[in-house]
């Protein structure tokens with residue numbers, strides 16, 4: 001009988017570590033809900049000791065997610081474990097994920113300890129974590145460069161101490177598939193109590209081996225795969241879960257395994273993660289790239305027309321990609337929009353149909369036909385700007401000319417106050433409106449990245465602006481979307497102001513609680 005492979009998603013933890021700006025709590029909740037809908041078994045939602053915002057996000061996700069297990073990361077320190085447990089207090093079955101470097105390099109040059117101290121730290125922390133939950137995972141950080149004897153020793157002790165899952169990370173993406181398979185096979189051969197735990201792997205993609213290494217680990221007996229959507233993660237990223245999931249589906253008869261993933265949700269989840277994390281997907285990315293199912297050369301097109309399977313190993317429908325039979329224009333109604341969103345894999349609870357319809361009509365009047373990418377952008381970028389936000393742009397007027405001054409006038413609602421500002425600069429219209437908005441919001445921010453692109457194709461594509469802004473020690477990411485690129489730029493900055501404002505409210509609440 002086929003065995004189950006547990007899919008463990010760390011987009012919100014390892015994936016987030018690689019982003020230029022940390023995710024707001026709302027974005028984290030939206031991603032977690034998307035992962036839950038995809039059938040992810042375990043969602044690693046954060047590292048609660050790392051910041052009050054992360055703690056709060058773990059706390060809120062623990063309340064909302066009921067069909068996936070919730071997991072939080074902790075170092076082998078009592079305080080980390082206690083905070084992780086507290087943040088997940090309302091989760092149905094919380095998992096504490098402990099990690100500790102086990103390679104000589106990490107032990108000596110990073111942790112400044114010896115091997116027996118590491119074993120003691122591991123034993124103490126598993127014991128401590130078990131006070132809060134029965135579900136403890138222990139990761140041997142840098143296992144890919146750990147001596148096999150040391151690895152077998154520490155894995156045996158960790159299982160004996162009560163860890164139910166043992167994770168073998170190739171933290172720096174060092175190994176190649178034959179080596180990594182050998183590590184897992186050796187553990188199964190030499191660790192006497194290995195069958196009392198699930199063996200998990202967590203691969204990084206520094207040499208482009210993450211998916212290959214994870215599959216080779218499954219061949220050797222691993223039954224949990226850790227990874228992220230779109231392969232986000234430290235440096236070159238983690239194992240891309242969509243790749244693993246589809247590889248396991250296609251080769252299920254060879255590998256004798258299955259997963260509980262709802263394949264139809266893959267495309268939608270990938271797009272949501274890409275939008276909210278400000279990480280575009282490469283055109284040629286396996287499974288979810290725009291070109292993954294398109295055929296450009298004559299011989300391939302001829303072959304596909306004769307029989308799709310000549311050049312396709314996957315049916316695009318299987319991951320939720322469906323072509324659109326409806327022509328969506330300003331003559332379309334709510335029913336058509338709801339229907340198309342459903343076909344694209346979204347539930348009515350994912351978006352607000354009334355707000356989406358208003359935005360849809362405005363856009364449809366401007367550009368005629370509305371495509372899927374417009375609809376998704378309106379639903380998942382515009383609706384980030386919930387109508388109850390603290391800062392709201394009421395009006396702007398911008399003028400600029402060749403080799404001359406640019407001037408911007410704005411009216412910004414700041415809560416109940418109306419703030420009117422004007423700014424003039426030689427740096428162009430975006431800088432002019434940013435200076436005026438800054439004068440109104442009064443946050444001492446530094447703009448670190450400004451990226452403008454066309455969302456869609458042709459002259460009626462929407463302008464999409466992504467910015468990263470530094471405020472105090474933290475980076476914030478904002479997205480703006482509009483047919484007018486100045487409006488899109490302004491909206492991106494206002495979204496950042498709203499996130500800063502919200503994070504200040506969270507900090508204030510936590511300060512009160514701590515007093």
Ligand SMILES: CC(=O)SCCNC(=O)CCNC(=O)[C@H](O)C(C)(C)COP(=O)(O)OP(=O)(O)OC[C@H]1O[C@@H](n2cnc3c(N)ncnc32)[C@H](O)[C@@H]1OP(=O)(O)O
Nearest residue numbers: 014017047049050051075076077099100101110111141171
């Ligand atoms: C492989 C991975 O992906 S591991 C996860 C990595 N993720 C992150 O680091 C993101 C979140 N991190 C953070 O917010 C911060 O680094 C914190 C809050 C965890 C710690 O912040 P600080 O207390 O300022 O420590 P700093 O980050 O400078 O250094 C890390 C410390 O943790 C120690 N440490 C590292 N791993 C472990 C571990 N598994 N168990 C116990 N201690 C550890 C280091 O030795 C170092 O201690 P030292 O200062 O005594 O040398």
Ligand SMILES: CC(C)C(=O)C(=O)O
Nearest residue numbers: 099139141142169171
């Ligand atoms: C915390 C651990 C599992 C990790 O991310 C790594 O080793 O890459």
Ligand SMILES: [Mg+2]
Nearest residue numbers: 014171202234
């Ligand atoms: Mg990692």
